[in-house]
Amino acid sequence: MKKFKEKLSGRIFLLLALSSISALVLITVFIFVQGLPIIAKVGFFKFISGMEWAPGEGEFGIFPMIAGTVSVTLGAALIGIPVGICCSIFMAELAPEKMRKIFRPAIQLLAGIPSVLYGFCGLIFVVPLIRDYLGGPGMSILAGSIILAIMILPTIISISEVSLIALPRHYKEGALALGMTHWQTILRVQLPAAKSGIVAAVILGIGRAIGETMAVIMVLGNSVAIPESILDSVRTLTTNIGLEMAYASDEHQQALFATGIVLFVIIMILNATAQYITRKKHSKTQNKRKSNETKNQTADR
Amino acid sequence: MKRRIKPQTAEKIAKGAIWTIALMVIGILIAIIVYILYKGLPVINWSFLTEAPRRMGKEGGISSSIIITLSVTALAVLIAMPFGIGTAFYLAEYTRDNIITRIIRFSAESLAGIPSIVYGLFGYIFFLEILGLGWSVLSGGLTLAIMILPTIIRTSEEAILAVSKTYREVSFSLGGTKWQTIRKAVFPSAVRGITNGIILSVGRSVAETAAVILTVGSDLKMRTMAIHFYQLVMEGISMENAYGTAAILIILIFFINVVANMLIDRFIAKGR
Amino acid sequence: MKYKICIILLVALICTVLMTSCGEEEGTKIVIAGSTSVQPYAEILSEDYEALASEIKVIINGGGSSAGISAVMKNVADIGMSSRSLNEKESGLWSVEIAKDGLALIIHPDNPVTNLSIEQIRGIYTQEITNWSELGGVNHKIHVISREEGSGTRSAFSDMVMDGARITPKAIVQNSNGAVRQLVSGDKYAIGFISLGLVEHQDGLKPVKGLSINGITPIRENVINGSYNLFRPFLFVSNKEPEGTVKDFIDFILSEHGQQILIDEGLISVSPEKEIG
Secondary structure: OHHHHHHHHHHHHHHHHHHHHHHHHHHHHHHHHHHHHHHHHHOHHHHHHOOOEEHHHOEEOOHHHHHHHHHHHHHHHHHHHHHHHHHHHHHHHHOOHHHHHHHHHHHHHHHHOOHHHHHHHHHHHHHHHHHHHOOOOOOOHHHHHHHHHHHHHHHHHHHHHHHHHOOOHHHHHHHHHOOOOHHHHHHHHHHHHOHHHHHHHHHHHHHHHHHOOHHHHHHHEOOOOOOOOOOOOEOOHHHHHHHHHHHOOHHHHHHHHHHHHHHHHHHHHHHHHHHHHHHHHHOOOOOHHHHHHHHHHHHOO | OOOOOOHHHHHHHHHHHHHHHHHHHHHHHHHHHHHHHHHHHHHOOHHHHHOOEEHHHOEEOOHHHHHHHHHHHHHHHHHHHHHHHHHHHHHHHHOOOOHHHHHHHHHHHHHHHOOHHHHHHHHHHHHHHHOOOOOOHHHHHHHHHHHHHHHHHHHHHHHHHHOOHHHHHHHHHOOOOHHHHHHHHHHHHHHHHHHHHHHHHHHHHHHOOHHHHHHOOOOOOOOOHHHHHHHHHHOOOOHHHHHHHHHHHHHHHHHHHHHHHHHHHHHHHHHO | OHHHHHHHHHHHHHHHHHHHHHOOOOOOEEEEEEOOOOHHHHHHHHHHHHHHOOOOEEEEEEEOHHHHHHHHHOOOOOEEEEOOOOOHHHOOOEEEEEEEEEEEEEEOOOOOOOEEOHHHHHHHHOOOOOEHHHHOOOOOEOEEEEEOOOOHHHHHHHHHHHOOOOOOOOOEEEOOHHHHHHHHHHOOOEEEEEEHHHOOOOOOOOOOEEOEEOOEOOOHHHHHOOOOOOEEEEEEEEOOOOOHHHHHHHHHHHOHHHHHHHHHOOOEOOOOOOOOO
């Protein structure tokens, strides 16, 4: 009986593992099978560097979308990273226990709000503000960056906070004992020591910004053009899929899947970088599991 | 040391700046939530919760959207849970760390990061065009299940790996089999992290729009709350009802978060 | 013990979910998909139809005209809604015109411009004209708003106005009439195109101004008498001659009652004139 149970459980786990892995393989293969023919037809270089996107006329160039993704993500990173790191320092070092008790669930809630709600807030607050005070149509890189910056905060804050908290106590105690002020300790000792965790947090946050769809559809304006200023409207890779996926057929659909491949590869590179950095750190410290666990939970949102 | 500003002054400025930024972030969050609740709560009443939408959503309530949201989420999580947790146990307990498991882990992590819209595309072609399931709770649930699977695998596996080795060693030394060890020693300690991952997935499914609009569809009586909200706003149909829907969504997500934290606290208490 | 209870509860939940999703019988369900311009009207029609024939459920999805047509071709939907004429590739499909809809160019009410020619509109959408002062307005850049590739409204606009020219990629792209309307109502320098029925003031929405074209105001009467010629058909498309419940639903729409519903909502009926654009 015991042996039977033992065998059975092993088999069941294997079965479950095999089926979920095949589901994951299925979707990966599916995306590539759908998207590769058009890349092969247009030519990889022409596909990613082409300036014209007119699927109706057989023009498939996604360079404007890549430029859009890069500019919006960069903007979001410029706003989101410093704010996120400040908040994580606040939570790890400065906040009184009571504040922390409010702050942490609040950040979790921030992570759980649907992206359409963020997009909506951008549409009714940020876009009119930009239109009235800075000019242009309001739907712009700036609006998208602000909304995305808020959306990536939870990822950046929670992972950096964990890596700050996970530092051995004697780092801080030693620095303070040497007569450094609390701020000097944070700046010179704790931040550098937690660097790899923070970098991973930033990379995962950027990954999230690249992958976001609905919120940016609502505030970016979705023009297929190379932006000239941060008040210009752009289209990102995800919004390109989001806007056009439903009615696309044949080559147009393949081209959207090919856009998906490009996204997939970008995210994979980012993930690999984040993993490499955290792995390197883990060989040094013993907090691997704890930080990894939190990292994945937040990153997966 | 040449420094123009005294360390004490620098400390004050820096700390002040960080406090300001942190409070601003909290302020923005509170502003968003308060604004939506302020606009949305007056719309919510019993009939808003219990009536189906009519006239494109201008009239009636959102009962059907609440039901669809809950059933799509439940279906997705219930399908993904056994597969995700099972895979995690298999990877963590039954295999050695080798190139294949590493590839699986890496692809799970990368798949967790790809935009939900790509899952939506996949779901549309696979479940609707190939399998002919139509726009339905089933297609949506299956698509979301695949979407949250990597999350559940990764979080569960981390939770399992985090369980101290001594637990396993003690169990084995007492003559426990692998299955007994997993069931009696590893699972109870890992359940906190696993629950955490599942609740994250629940939140993600509730909030998902892009993948769901392609697979559940946007029929007035067959769409989730997030889609209902999106349609009401983007088509400019009824801002009032949009705010009402948003308020309910926020309350629901708040509720999920509270439950999550309560559950986790209870498991921590138990573990000690 | 606790686990067992949990498992039983879970299984029960799965069953209920599966039952609710598979509960509908075949033949009593009509699946419609396509143009977001037609979707609201179809929803209203289906509501009245379901009140008459309570055993039938009509499911209406958006997505866009081309999505609807492609869904019909792939048997995902029974009826596709299109807000543009079918192209050559799609000409094998069965289709019926259920109503006509005017297309209006809209601007902010504060914008002094009231009238444009087709050539001027084309100039705006190809970016030959980029400033309102060239059109008798204030000296400010024009914010051009268009619809997404694949939208019936966009291709109808292209066919009628653009005359083969390509809409500038610099144009802001929105994916619904409502979104375009909302953007224009808040932006003094914007121009966009939407369904005629949506131009008029609605509760809770800020107003927009419909532009006259070649001196003809965009109102229903002018579309009916043929002087305002920016309009497109709303089509129901199917991959075969409809029968059974689908035919019944289409007959209902083409009936006097059905057409009256569409007229009340601001569309132009197909029955009195019987003319095809």
